[in-house]
Amino acid sequence: MKNMNCSKIICIGQNYPAHAREMDLPSSSNPVIFLKPPSSLITDGEVIEAPAELGRVDYEVELALIIGKRAKHISEKDALSYISMVATFNDITARDVQANARDSGHPWTFSKGLDTFAPMSVPVELSSVGDIHDLDLELCVNGKLRQHGNTADMLFSPEKLVAYISTYMTLEEGDIIATGTPEGVSGLNDGDFVEASISGVGKVSNHVKRI
Numbered sequence: 001m002k003n004m005n006c007s008k009i010i011c012i013g014q015n016y017p018a019h020a021r022e023m024d025l026p027s028s029s030n031p032v033i034f035l036k037p038p039s040s041l042i043t044d045g046e047v048i049e050a051p052a053e054l055g056r057v058d059y060e061v062e063l064a065l066i067i068g069k070r071a072k073h074i075s076e077k078d079a080l081s082y083i084s085m086v087a088t089f090n091d092i093t094a095r096d097v098q099a100n101a102r103d104s105g106h107p108w109t110f111s112k113g114l115d116t117f118a119p120m121s122v123p124v125e126l127s128s129v130g131d132i133h134d135l136d137l138e139l140c141v142n143g144k145l146r147q148h149g150n151t152a153d154m155l156f157s158p159e160k161l162v163a164y165i166s167t168y169m170t171l172e173e174g175d176i177i178a179t180g181t182p183e184g185v186s187g188l189n190d191g192d193f194v195e196a197s198i199s200g201v202g203k204v205s206n207h208v209k210r211i
């Protein structure tokens with residue numbers, strides 16, 4: 001993705017209870033945090049390249065928050081003023097690789113960080129979007145609805161996430177927080193067409209190539 005000044009993509013795991021249940025994961029009292037490299041970003045119309053030898057590769061529709069100014073030790077009350085834009089994000093995941101890493105106690109960075117594994121729509125101003133605590137998320141594969149959720153179901157709100165993360169990691173202008181996915185994840189096949197959308201925010205559509 002061009003013209004994005006992004007030092008890091010911070011992703012939140014298990015932020016929707018129904019998705020944590022479908023993955024058979026225990027609940028966590030703090031946000032589950034991992035990173036994707038900015039090199040994984042692509043935009044609408046680019047191709048998701050999923051290496052065949054890595055096994056199952058999943059989609060995950062998520063609301064992305066884009067940081068507008070440096071944030072360190074930000075309170076929940078002030079957090080929204082540090083989010084300048086939002087976008088629709090698809091947290092592509094090499095699920096078998098992730099599961100193997102989890103089982104062996106290894107980091108699962110690799111399963112999340114491949115080139116093309118972070119499709120994101122063109123960001124829009126936060127002020128142009130309705131209440132970010134009540135946005136419908138949808139994901140379709142080949143025109144069939146696979147995920148449908150609402151940001152109201154997040155365990156940790158955008159404000160809580162900015163406050164928690166900025167206590168420990170400085171957020172820079174252009175950094176992205178991917179806020180987790182609702183239930184309904186499954187694998188992608190060669191030739192699939194994936195459309196992730198959020199009401200009032202935008203849509204990112206990508207073909208899948210198993211390479």
Ligand code: MG
Nearest residue numbers: 060091180181
């Ligand atoms: Mg995710």
